[in-house]
Amino acid sequence: MNKPLRRIAIFCGLLVVALLLRDNWLQYVQADSLNSRVENRRVEIERYAHQRGDIIVDGKAVTGSTVTKGSMYKYKRTWKDGPMWAPVTGYASQAFGATQLESLNDSILTGNDDRLFFDRTLSMFTGEKKQGGNVVTTLNADAQKAAYKGLGDKKGAVAALDPKTGAILAMASTPSYDPSTFAGNSTATDSKNYTKLKADKNEPLLNRALRQTYPPGSAFKVVTASAALENGLYDSVDTPTRSPLPWRLPLSSKDLPNEGNLPCKNATLVDALRVSCNTVFGKIGADLGDDKMRAEAEKFGFNSEQFTPTRSNASVFSKGMDKAQTALSSIGQFNTAATPLQMAMVASAVANDGTLMKPYMVDRLTAPNLDTVAKTNPEKQSEPLTKEHAQMVQKMMEAVVEKGTGGKGAIPGVTVGGKTGTAQNGVNNSGNPYAWFISYAKTDQGSPVAVAVVVEDSNASRQDISGGGLAAPIAKDVMAAVINSKK
């Protein structure tokens, strides 16, 4: 019986070899791909196994970490003034993943980034605990506070930029949420809070400054005016514009109405913008045509997503419109839609003498010991206006604040340029209009801030909703905060 016994011995040996081979396949060859599976909760566990780095504004951390007990996730994320900073930081929840800066810079914050290799190696020798690096933002705490306070319990968003660099100074969105309320993974509190936020029809989780597009209304006339100057339609902003009143929409039986009985007949560009003439800017759009208008809008950043690094939705200026549609689009209605960030970019390009800087909000990434591992350098995105034309548009916008619809945006002792917008909303203008205000402030050192404010669906009665009344005071506070903090 020994011959079969020996064969059985070999067979048993082969069984073991098969197991060993399989083990090598799993733990050596496939280990990496198994570890990077989305189903693998170890990724989340590792993310919260060490003290997470912080997101820093004005030298102070707006985030923190606390130790949690009785959970596989050791550290839990905390936020200071969560609702105010949530549109900037996003959330990092043990149960629901991470968004925005928390997600985009996750490898730095967890300390796993390859750029921290030297730092990790060093702390291996010094015996320090592993720690995440920090994300230093470009935001201005005072401006953010002004924006968040200004919006109050209204629904809306604010985006503020430094026109010279493109650095984002404020980014607020209301109603907001406190990411701390669902940072953990308990089903009793965290899941409940998260589901409640998800189900809220006011969409508190939505970052309106980047991810919501609104019809910009009259605020878009700044782009239309730029297109008119850039394309040589008018040489000066002080000469009459040969615009009839009433003005009939091309190929249509309808007149384009103005808001009230405005002096728009043959108005100069300055006056047209100051009182917000639909007829003048509608005619400019129709005269230039869809292609030229779109080309100018795209130079300002329309029709493409912006990466700040948090992605913004693309603002829209449609292609292939007829003259009447182009006219409507040129006064910020029809298909035109813009994010608050986009409109802040428009104001900042004008303020920066025609040069649009790429918006960004991460100044630098640092190692746990505060060594800089990466720095964002300001970059030019495009040149929608020549310097000469930009200064003409500035003159127009400043007139709006000095003696036009944007009076409430004025700051004593500072030159402010702005444009109001009250955009129709819904089919046949059924919803409450959106109140817009875009503006920039200028001091002797140039322009430190450009801002866009949108307030949607406020509790104010319909007649009271106007860009000048609702949005301009918020913009004024944000600009004043930036100027004061520079002093």
Place this chain on the structure above:
Amino acid sequence: MSVVTNTTTIGAIEAPSRRNTELLMLVFAVAISVFAYANVGLAINGSLPSGILGYGTGLALLAAVGHIVVRKFAPYADPLLLPLATLLNGIGLAIIWRLDQSPLLQQARHFAPAAPNQLMYSAVGVGLFVGVLLLLKDHRILQRYTYISMVVAMVLLIMPMFFPAVYGARIWVNIAGFTIQPGEFAKIAIAVFFSGYLMVKRDALALASRRFMGLYLPRGRDLGPILVIWAMSILILVFETDLGTSLLFFGLFVVMLYVATERTSWIVFGLVMSAVGAVGVASFEPHVQQRVNAWLAPFSKATMAQSDQVAKSLMSFGSGGTMGTGLGQGHSDLIGFAANSDFILATVGEELGLAGTMAILVIYGLIVERGVRTALAARDPFGKLLAIGLSGAFAIQVFVVAGGVMGLIPLTGMTMPFMAQGGSSVIANWALIGILIRISDTARRPAPTPAPSTDAEMTQVVRP
């Protein structure tokens, strides 16, 4: 090994008993287990676990009792079997204790620390091991109980059918609060029955056959019992939905038939019949289909919705990598309630890494090969068949469990011998080792010196 040690004939010179080797290896096995236990405590709580003294002395005591009994009652036994089993049992205990500390598992309903029970069952197991060595002076006594074993095996295998299914399989019997898995004991009873039956029938099975297309076709009356076994394994599969036991059962039978008859045709028959049975059952039994689907695509949506255990087990192995995370520092508790039973190898994979898992697999392989060696060395056909049966069953069980957990074959729901939490498994496997040690003792025992003959005279050497 010295030249005189022959595996088939009686050695002329007394073989070394190797008891001191065994003792040394036992000390080693206990030390490794205690270190593992200390390691878990240091990794999880940052201090030596308070139970380390109890655990260490408990394990050492078990090893000492085993060793003394072997030294006294089976002095020529194989020196490796006891230390290998002790090592696996000890590491298993440390890992079960480690999983007891997991907050995730503690949150589960009906949580109770499993390590104290497991230590108690290990003690019972070693008790049974001692009992086997004390009561079973010669393994050939078991021959007398051939048919009783058959009845016992049948009863044990059929019993779970009358008890409710747990986690989709009827493999447990619940008597007065004690849950036992009769399949674990059945494998020993079946091995005894096959050995007795085949020893008698082997010539009939091997020789009374007709040649047909190059194969030796057995006679109908000899084929009968095989068909019965085949049918029974299918029935277990269908009624108890226990893929593991029927596979074990049938594989064991094929191995023993092959060894008894020395006819390759039996293996061909065995494989054909098991293939027919498996495909037949898999085509209409949803439980088996699920297992097969889970094996083919562990990460598919459908599988994850039903049971993501295999996927989680694979990720456990993956995260262990080459060197492992270290005991107590992995996350194999994500697998859930079965982490300390069916899936205990996943914890080995994650926390001890490729290196540790290979070591554990090699230890299992060593136990099997020592068993096969015992079969080779045994002098009587019954002992040979019993030894190969027991070690074959052990090998198949290890392969089926480890293969299932590592995604090599469909998961079957058996336990890793000695390591996995579960009383029946530990006790039955200690009894199995006891019988193997008894057979190896008989096999290696030197033949009694012939009585001096009065006629004997010194051979005269005449030199020219």
